């Protein structure tokens with residue numbers, strides 16, 4: 074059970090049972106859906122951006138403990154942050170998930186620039202790295218948030 | 231007489247595997263079955279002794295390879311009681327078989343405004359090809375509903391089928407395990423003038439398949455769920471219908487003659503088998519059919535009924551209201567497939583925790599998203615059994631579920 078205990082930490086189960094910032098935001102908040110076709114998990118991220126800052130964020134959809142807890146923790150850490158700050162957190166989280174930005178010419182890892190970012194509760198998700206299929210669960214909400222930010226910043230250009 | 235499962239298990243090399251000191255409890259046969267020694271060695275034998283291209287060599291190896299391919303066809307024809315071997319077409323899998331029908335029969339026979347009927351319990355393989363055709367041809371898809379008991383609701387079937395050109399449906403649900411009333415639905419569809427395609431991907435591994443008795447125009451199953459290898463499936467169709475259909479893929483094998491001006495198609499079944507075929511896979515499928523015939527499909531089925539009966543009772547007794555088992559409650563109305571929700575734990579988490587004890591189940595939407603919507607869930611956990619499973623596997627599953635409970639609902 075040791076590995077499982079490492080995966081299913083109490084804090085993760087707590088976020089799964091009582092997800093934070095669950096619900097919807099009305100227009101003009103931006104709505105973006107993400108799917109994990111493997112298991113049918115679905116996340117809907119609503120973000121209200123104001124002056125380059127994430128004023129509010131809500132999560133809808135359904136999924137496993139890892140994807141739900143990760144989404145819930147994500148809302149807590151990015152809420153109130155500027156887009157730039159949020160992007161650094163996204164980057165740091167993905168590095169913890171062992172996903173590195175790669176250079177086009179090869180697989181060389183780009184030097185981490187975000188190792189000093191404090192991920193707080195999110196550190197509890199580190200156990201996921203041992204279960205490669207679950208990394209997709211953990212990153213679903215994050216990828217959807219990235220897409221959301223891209224969509225908003227591109228349309229407002 | 232009961233199956234000697236302990237002996238049968240010995241025939242399957244992978245079931246001997248021990249990972250982290252624990253033996254394998256394989257409960258994912260609805261996804262793909264394990265393969266007995268005889269299947270694996272039939273494939274090896276072909277490559278070791280007879281590998282050559284078929285239907286075009288003029289030496290002994292080529293003749294042997296051709297004989298291996300064509301004798302597998304004869305075995306399939308016998309296994310499903312086809313009228314003749316020309317009606318048995320080898321394809322890659324059931325998905326390809328349905329795409330073959332939608333692209334050939336469908337393209338020729340379905341036009342704007344035409345209706346086809348599917349059911350809510352279909353696998354995506356029997357939905358998406360029709361969506362694709364519906365978009366191209368502007369045809370209408372009607373859906374037979376699934377009732378609360380996991381059976382198809384046929385109360386408005388005559389209205390749905392009225393004026394339809396095709397009824398395409400699964401003989402057994404890969405999620406609920408439900409056996410659908412194939413014969414009755416085929417008869418009623420034929421009365422209404424519709425053709426009938428049966429997706430027997432789940433049915434054929436679990437139950438004697440008799441295409442005459444079932445009364446279909448097309449039937450498909452996929453080799454890898456039937457103890458056979460991945461990469462081979464079967465499309466059976468009535469000869470006169472197959473004859474009238476245009477070819478699917480073009481190339482070698484499927485032609486009689488080719489000129490700069492055009493081509494003429496080969497006879498059945500090769501008309502639908504373009505390019506070099508899967509000979510080793512055919513050898514494997516033939517060996518799988520031999521294996522099942524030796525045991526007897528009636529015994530496979532009765533073993534499964536008693537095993538499912540045990541599983542339904544045990545899981546319900548052990549977990550009561552904490553478990554929701556989908557589909558018919560009576561083991562005689564279902565195949566060896568058991569989908570469930572448990573303790574508010576997500577199926578993906580359940581599968582992960584069970585994996586810790588080498589218990590293999592499937593979590594997800596099982597390629598049946600419309601059915602998930604009907605059930606009101608995003609995903610289910612699914613344990614599925616075959617002739618190499620016994621009550622001890624179900625007991626280990628129940629033990630594993632207790633661990634899930636300890637993590638998600640300790641008290």
Ligand SMILES: Cc1ncc(COP(=O)(O)O)c(C=O)c1O
Nearest residue numbers: 323324325353355400404431452
């Ligand atoms: C009912 C049903 N139809 C079709 C298929 C597709 O089989 P294949 O992927 O081998 O084409 C499956 C397999 O999951 C199935 O369960």
